Amino acid sequence: MNEDLDSLLPASEEGFYPIRTVSEVTGVNAITLRAWERRYGLFKPQRTPKGHRLYSQQDILRIQQVLQLLEKGVSIGRVSNALNKEAKLEDLKDITLQNDIVKTEDNLLAADQQKTETPSENQWKIYKDKLMAAVNSYDLETLERLNHEIFSLYPIEIINHSLLKPLLHELRSQADQLQSLSGNYHFYWQFLQQRIGGLFLKSTLQNRGKKILLMAYGDPQANVELMLFGLPLLTHGYRVVVLGSDIPFDAIPMTLSRASCDALIIYSAVPSTNALSTPEENEPAHATEMITSIKAVADSQKIPVFIAGQHSETETKNLLESGLVLLADNAIEQLKVIDATLA
Numbered sequence: 431m432n433e434d435l436d437s438l439l440p441a442s443e444e445g446f447y448p449i450r451t452v453s454e455v456t457g458v459n460a461i462t463l464r465a466w467e468r469r470y471g472l473f474k475p476q477r478t479p480k481g482h483r484l485y486s487q488q489d490i491l492r493i494q495q496v497l498q499l500l501e502k503g504v505s506i507g508r509v510s511n512a513l514n515k516e517a518k519l520e521d522l523k524d525i526t527l528q529n530d531i532v533k534t535e536d537n538l539l540a541a542d543q544q545k546t547e548t549p550s551e552n553q554w555k556i557y558k559d560k561l562m563a564a565v566n567s568y569d570l571e572t573l574e575r576l577n578h579e580i581f582s583l584y585p586i587e588i589i590n591h592s593l594l595k596p597l598l599h600e601l602r603s604q605a606d607q608l609q610s611l612s613g614n615y616h617f618y619w620q621f622l623q624q625r626i627g628g629l630f631l632k633s634t635l636q637n638r639g640k641k642i643l644l645m646a647y648g649d650p651q652a653n654v655e656l657m658l659f660g661l662p663l664l665t666h667g668y669r670v671v672v673l674g675s676d677i678p679f680d681a682i683p684m685t686l687s688r689a690s691c692d693a694l695i696i697y698s699a700v701p702s703t704n705a706l707s708t709p710e711e712n713e714p715a716h717a718t719e720m721i722t723s724i725k726a727v728a729d730s731q732k733i734p735v736f737i738a739g740q741h742s743e744t745e746t747k748n749l750l751e752s753g754l755v756l757l758a759d760n761a762i763e764q765l766k767v768i769d770a771t772l773a
Contacts, residue, residue, distance in 0.1 A: 448482065448483070457665050461581070462582060467483075500585070506583050558596065558597055560572070565617060587662050594622070598619070598655070623654050626654065627657065634664065639667035640692035641668075642695060642768075643695070644670055645672075646674070646696070646739070647721075649699035653672070655697070666765055671689065679721075679723075682727070683724065683727040694728055695737075696735065696737050729753075735755065736755045736768065737757065741756075755767065
């Protein structure tokens with residue numbers, strides 16, 4: 431077992447872990463883990479006498495390999511074949527000194543992965559086109575069916591950057607350019623807010639990790655974007671409380687003192703040109719000043735403050751000089767920084 435996995439997993443005398451622990455370590459929710467097992471046979475966890483799944487360290491390593499392949503563009507339906515080819519290649523390297531054969535197998539594997547990338551990219555385009563068609567026709571039933579399918583098969587980090595964020599951006603751009611299309615954006619925005627809001631409530635009540643407050647500024651309509659940002663935190667076991675995008679900055683100090691939280695994340699969202707009125711307290715210049723003030727209050731309570739989202743170079747410079755922790759765009763890197771800070 432590698433050192434990274436050793437540091438993440440809690441001690442276990444038997445060497446087996448329940449699905450909740452595996453989900454928190456890998457970032458893959460329990461529904462998706464079960465789907466990968468049942469539909470694709472990617473691993474076969476043991477069972478307790480009551481039928482609960484128990485995963486070995488090897489199972490967890492295999493899940494991490496699946497995630498790596500998905501990030502490379504291999505579709506979930508082709509992951510099993512890709513894993514088998516990689517295993518055969520490793521066996522070949524162990525038993526032969528014929529470097530030319532190994533090189534040939536390496537080339538074949540690389541070529542096969544290249545072939546699988548295009549279908550996967552096409553799959554996301556297919557999903558996006560289907561979702562867009564459902565949005566354009568205000569077809570709630572199809573939206574729910576598609577979202578259930580997608581969320582059951584893929585980790586949220588991949589869904590976010592491969593599908594949801596691009597789709598929301600496209601719908602929002604259309605609404606900004608043509609006001610008559612604003613209904614499409616708001617329809618999907620409301621759908622995601624209701625669906626993801628339900629996930630937030632359920633997961634936050636079930637999770638036992640540290641408590642993180644999450645708020646946004648810059649766009650009074652950023653609640654969905656804010657929740658999409660927070661979903662990976664939920665998957666990794668954190669309790670996430672969403673304050674939303676319209677809370678006055680002046681209310682944050684008292685909120686921090688009463689919430690008994692372990693961290694605050696302030697997310698910067700770019701406002702839509704078609705957005706409703708933007709409060710003065712959420713204007714960028716004032717926001718930077720208020721964030722610095724919030725940082726001082728948080729420091730007095732020993733609460734770390736993270737900054738995420740989009741910032742100008744000047745904003746970034748000023749925020750870093752204030753001692754704030756700036757999070758990268760990548761969810762995996764964000765979690766590493768948050769985990770290390772709150773450890």
